[in-house]
Amino acid sequence: MTAAVVVGYVPNPRGDAALEHALQECRRRGARLVVLNASRGDALVDEDVVRGAALEQLERQLGDSGVPFELRQPVRGRDVAEELADVVSDTSAELVVIGLRRRSAVGKLLMGSAAQRILLDVDCPVLAVKGPPHAG
Amino acid sequence: MGALGDLAGGFADALTPLNLLFALLGVLLGTAVGVLPGIGPAMTVALLLPVTYVLEPTSAFIMFAGIYYGGMYGGSTTSILLNTPGESSSIMTALEGNKMAKAGRGSAALATAAIGSFVAGTIATVLLALVAPTVVDLAIGITAADYFALAVIAFVAVATVLGSSPLRGLASLCIGLYLGLVGTDVLTGQERFALGIPQLSDGIDVVVVAVALFAVGEALYVASRLRRGSVQVLDASAGWLTRQDMRRSWKPWLRGTALGFPLGALPAGGAEIPTFLSYAAERKLTKHPEEFGKGAIEGVAGPEAANNASAAGVLVPLLTLGLPTSATAAILLAAFQGYGIQPGPTLLTTEGPLVWTLIASLLIGNFMLLVINLPLVGVWVKLLRIPRPYLYAGILVFASLGSFAVNADPLDLVILLVIGLLGFLMRRYGWPVAPAVIGLILGPIAETNLRRALAISDGDLGVLVDTWFSRIVLALALIALVGPIVLRLVKGPRSTPEQLQADGHLEHRDRDEAVPTGADREDRS
Numbered sequence: 001m002t003a004a005v006v007v008g009y010v011p012n013p014r015g016d017a018a019l020e021h022a023l024q025e026c027r028r029r030g031a032r033l034v035v036l037n038a039s040r041g042d043a044l045v046d047e048d049v050v051r052g053a054a055l056e057q058l059e060r061q062l063g064d065s066g067v068p069f070e071l072r073q074p075v076r077g078r079d080v081a082e083e084l085a086d087v088v089s090d091t092s093a094e095l096v097v098i099g100l101r102r103r104s105a106v107g108k109l110l111m112g113s114a115a116q117r118i119l120l121d122v123d124c125p126v127l128a129v130k131g132p133p134h135a136g
Numbered sequence: 137m138g139a140l141g142d143l144a145g146g147f148a149d150a151l152t153p154l155n156l157l158f159a160l161l162g163v164l165l166g167t168a169v170g171v172l173p174g175i176g177p178a179m180t181v182a183l184l185l186p187v188t189y190v191l192e193p194t195s196a197f198i199m200f201a202g203i204y205y206g207g208m209y210g211g212s213t214t215s216i217l218l219n220t221p222g223e224s225s226s227i228m229t230a231l232e233g234n235k236m237a238k239a240g241r242g243s244a245a246l247a248t249a250a251i252g253s254f255v256a257g258t259i260a261t262v263l264l265a266l267v268a269p270t271v272v273d274l275a276i277g278i279t280a281a282d283y284f285a286l287a288v289i290a291f292v293a294v295a296t297v298l299g300s301s302p303l304r305g306l307a308s309l310c311i312g313l314y315l316g317l318v319g320t321d322v323l324t325g326q327e328r329f330a331l332g333i334p335q336l337s338d339g340i341d342v343v344v345v346a347v348a349l350f351a352v353g354e355a356l357y358v359a360s361r362l363r364r365g366s367v368q369v370l371d372a373s374a375g376w377l378t379r380q381d382m383r384r385s386w387k388p389w390l391r392g393t394a395l396g397f398p399l400g401a402l403p404a405g406g407a408e409i410p411t412f413l414s415y416a417a418e419r420k421l422t423k424h425p426e427e428f429g430k431g432a433i434e435g436v437a438g439p440e441a442a443n444n445a446s447a448a449g450v451l452v453p454l455l456t457l458g459l460p461t462s463a464t465a466a467i468l469l470a471a472f473q474g475y476g477i478q479p480g481p482t483l484l485t486t487e488g489p490l491v492w493t494l495i496a497s498l499l500i501g502n503f504m505l506l507v508i509n510l511p512l513v514g515v516w517v518k519l520l521r522i523p524r525p526y527l528y529a530g531i532l533v534f535a536s537l538g539s540f541a542v543n544a545d546p547l548d549l550v551i552l553l554v555i556g557l558l559g560f561l562m563r564r565y566g567w568p569v570a571p572a573v574i575g576l577i578l579g580p581i582a583e584t585n586l587r588r589a590l591a592i593s594d595g596d597l598g599v600l601v602d603t604w605f606s607r608i609v610l611a612l613a614l615i616a617l618v619g620p621i622v623l624r625l626v627k628g629p630r631s632t633p634e635q636l637q638a639d640g641h642l643e644h645r646d647r648d649e650a651v652p653t654g655a656d657r658e659d660r661s
Contacts, residue, residue, distance in 0.1 A: 044173065044220070045369050045520035 002068070003031040004091040007098070008084050008118070009058075010037065010048045014099030014131035021129045022097040023065050032068040034091055038083035041075035049073065081117035088122050097127045143265050146492030150500055155198050159497050162199035163504045166206015171214050171516045172527070174358060177207035178463040178573070179350035183531070185343045185467065186538040188474040193490055198497040200471060204464055205257060205498060208407070208444045209505045212249040213516050216436070217242060217370045225407035225443040228415040232428070232435030237370040239431050243513075247377045248385045248433055249440040250509045255386075256393040256441035257502040260448030263397055264455075265495050268484060271456040275481040281589040281599050283457075283480075285606035287582035289613040290459050293403040295571040296616055308567040311558070312575025315345055316583075323587055335547050340555075342470040344539045345576055348552045349569050350463075351535040353559020355528040360560070369517055385437040388418050392441030400449020403461040407443040414442035448498070455483060455491055458581065463570035466577045473577075 007022035009015045019035070026033045035058075039049045050058055050073070062069045074083050088096055100115055119126055149155065169180045181200050188196050211226035216233035229249060236245040278286075295305035318329045319339025330336040377385070395417065396410040418438040419428050428435060453459040458479035460466035472479050477487055484491055509516075539552040562569055586600075593599035601607050 040523065042523040042525055043521050044367060044524075045218070045517065047369070047521065 003029060004034050004093045005029065005031045005095045005097065006034045006036060006084065006087050006091065006093040008038075008080065008096070009035050009050070010099065011050050011054050011058075012099075012131070014101055014129075017131045018097050018099035018129045019061075021127060023067055025095055025097065025127065026067045029094070031094065032070070033062070034087060034093065035062065035069060035071045036084055036087050037071070037073045038078075038080045039073075039075050040077055040079065042077060049075075079117070080114050081121055084118055085121045085123075088124055093124055095125050095127060096122050097129060100128045100130050139265050139269050142269075142488065142492045143496060145489065146494070146496030147500075149194065149489060149493040150198065150496040155195060155493070155497065156500070158195045158199040159202050159501045160504060162202020163206040163501045163508065164202075165199075166203035167210040167213075167505065167509065167516060168206075168519055169203070170207035170210020171519055172210075173214060173220055174354055175527075175531070176350075176464075177203050178346075178467055178570075179354065179531075180207070181464060181467045181471070182343070182346035182350050183534050183538055185346070185471060185474065186541045188471055189541070193475045193477070194493050196471065196475075197468075197490065197494045198501075200468060201494055201498050202501040202504075204468070205444070205447060205501050206505055207464075208257075208447050209250065209253050209509050210516065211443075212253070212436075212440050213246065213509070213513055214520070216245045216249065217513075217517060218367050218520070220367060225411055225446075226440075227408075228411040228439035229436055229443075231415065232432050234370070235429070235431030236433065236436065237431075241431065241433075242370050244377050244381055244433065245431075245436050246513055247510060248381060248437045250506055251377075252385065252389040252392065252437045252441040253444040254502055254506040255389045256396060257444040257448060257505075258499060259390075259393050260397045260400075260445035261495060261498045261502065264448045264451055264498075265492075267401075267452055268456050268491075268495075271452060272481050272484045275457055278481065278605065279589065279603065280585040280592070281601075282603055282606045282609070283585040284582055284589060284600065285609040285613070286457060286459055287578055287585065289609050289616065290403040290453075290461055290578060291571075291575065291582075292613045292616045294461060294574050296620055297409065302617070302620055304565075304567045305571050308562060308569065309571035309575040311562075312572035312577075313579040315340055315555070315572075316576045316579035322584065323591075333547070335543075335545055340551060341539075341542045341548065342473070342577060343542050344548050344552050345555055346467055346470065346573055347535045347539055348555035349559040349562070349572060351531050352552060352556025353563050353569065355532050355535075356556060356560035357563040358524060358528055360564070369520070381433050384424075384433050388414070388434045388438035389441040391417060391421075392438040393445040396442035396445030396447075397449040400446025400461075401452040402449075403453065403459065407446040407462075410442040410446045411439040414438040444502075451498075454479060455494075456481065458483065460574055460578055463573050466570075466574045470577050 005022050005026050007018055009019055022033055022035075025031070037048075037050050039046045059071065062071070072087060076083070084096065084098075087093070096118065098115055098118055103113060115128065119128075150159070165180060166177055169175045169177060180203050184200070184203075187199075191199075208225065212229050212233065214220055215226040215230035216237050219230050219234040233245040233249065236242065291309055295309040296302040297305075314329075316339075318336055320327055320330075320337050327337050392410075392414045395414050396407070399410040399413070400407065415435055415438060418432075418434040419425070422428060422432060422434050424432055424434075450462050450465050453461055454465045454468060458469065458472075458481075460469045469479055472483075477483070477490075535556075536549060536552065539548045540546070542548055559569060561567075562572070589599050590597070593602075601610065
């Protein structure tokens with residue numbers, strides 16, 4: 001089994017930037033890529049879930065990259081951070097790539113920070129990628 | 137010109153800044169709860185009943201009216217863009233509307249729904265204003281026995297026509313009637329079903345029961361089967377109504393209104409039957425039969441007009457006779473009672489300004505809804521991103537707060553929980569909640585009239601069939617009760633909206649929570 005890089009993906013510029021860096025890392029390390037697009041699934045509408053045309057395009061993009069990949073979309077009522085930690089221990093990943101966004105102190109206090117939880121919970125190096133400026 | 141003059145007076149009262157603000161608040165709330173599946177105007181008005189302690193009646197009813205109409209608009213948004221009808225009255229809209237959205241014509245579908253709702257709501261509200269004084273003139277002579285007969289037909293119709301089976305509807309009705317009996321008998325002063333608990337001798341407050349059945353029951357039900365997963369929102373940015381769309385829409389709007397208003401006014405339980413009939417009619421009359429099932433605009437325009445027209449129709453028996461024929465109307469009746477106002481033939485004379493302001497504010501609210509709905513669809517859809525646990529936790533907090541506020545008595549919270557559990561079991565086993573609420577609120581009124589009639593006749597039951605009016609009404613009630621059973625024996629099960637849905641290949645990914653049809657159905661008109 002080859003080494004694995006896990007990327008937490010959401011369909012937005014940040015997620016795309018994270019995916020781009022994850023692909024580069026895979027090529028550099030000769031690793032396979034595990035794309036995680038998790039949702040807690042407790043709201044009727046979750047725009048962070050990739051589906052339909054966007055899903056096809058993501059699969060095409062991953063296929064074109066030439067990196068062996070696997071796409072996981074668990075919806076089990078658990079936090080994204082928990083799902084990511086699970087996938088990391090499951091695949092014995094050597095690197096996790098996540099996207100970061102700018103958060104206000106109050107926003108972070110109220111909603112918590114998934115990135116912070118990932119940093120604390122995951123047992124491997126984490127590469128945090130910032131999205132393009134002015135793009136959320 | 138009497139009615140129109142009074143209506144003008146109503147406009148003068150409704151157009152004050154404060155009342156406009158309440159109307160706006162009402163339509164915003166109404167649209168929000170209409171968009172959210174599982175939460176309807178009946179539940180919202182029930183949760184807001186405690187505001188009747190502090191607000192002026194006029195302001196409160198303006199807000200409630202806004203919620204009532206707003207719920208009708210909001211339901212169409214979810215139907216069209218998500219294929220998960222927010223309200224039972226928008227199931228028919230989902231059939232064609234979602235197909236239109238899939239074909240990239242979502243905003244045309246939303247536009248025809250919104251404009252159709254506006255046209256139908258306006259026409260039907262004006263009809264309400266014109267018809268109400270006439271009905272009152274006819275009704276002013278009715279006796280206590282006649283009123284009892286009217287209540288019986290409302291009970292029977294709501295219990296048998298709503299709900300998935302007449303038996304469940306009747307059982308649910310009996311629960312409501314029983315809960316309405318608890319307390320001190322008004323005529324003899326005897327305590328009934330008070331279980332020796334002093335607080336119960338005042339009866340169980342309607343607010344507590346309504347909130348428990350709607351809000352707590354629903355929250356427990358959702359919690360018990362919290363499905364994972366989300367649905368895709370279709371894009372509605374492109375493709376405004378074309379001239380051809382308008383040409384194809386205006387007739388269905390008018391036909392929907394013509395079906396919705398009279399059927400809403402009959403005690404047939406709200407908007408479901410008119411929307412169903414409107415869809416069937418448009419399917420027959422269309423010049424583009426090949427498009428039905430693939431996104432025909434007539435199939436959106438007709439039912440949406442019908443559901444708004446029937447919302448106005450439901451107000452006719454409520455305001456003229458004090459007869460609620462849907463769950464929301466029953467809650468509105470409870471709100472009237474909270475102010476010590478008894479809706480009935482005398483309402484229009486004793487509380488004339490209130491009624492006309494209410495009708496005027498319905499027209500204003502209808503216009504507001506048109507304005508806020510079309511441009512703000514994106515905002516409403518964002519509401520659906522609220523995780524359900526947060527949403528229902530909030531509802532439970534409101535429910536407990538409202539019930540406690542009634543008497544500041546902790547016992548009310550215990551009753552809330554007990555009846556909430558009952559409401560959960562009713563939802564779980566497919567008993568419609570609407571008949572229970574109508575039984576609870578209309579039951580005591582019916583009882584008073586029955587006792588009054590019997591007191592006048594010295595206990596002779598013959599008084600109940602003394603007038604032709606009560607004879608005809610009771611006969612109709614009997615037909616409504618026996619008719620479906622006979623029909624079923626003769627023709628097999630009636631075709632239900634669910635079957636039509638199945639024929640139309642309407643999919644529901646999240647059926648249990650999102651689509652309150654059939655066994656899960658509640659009247660949310």
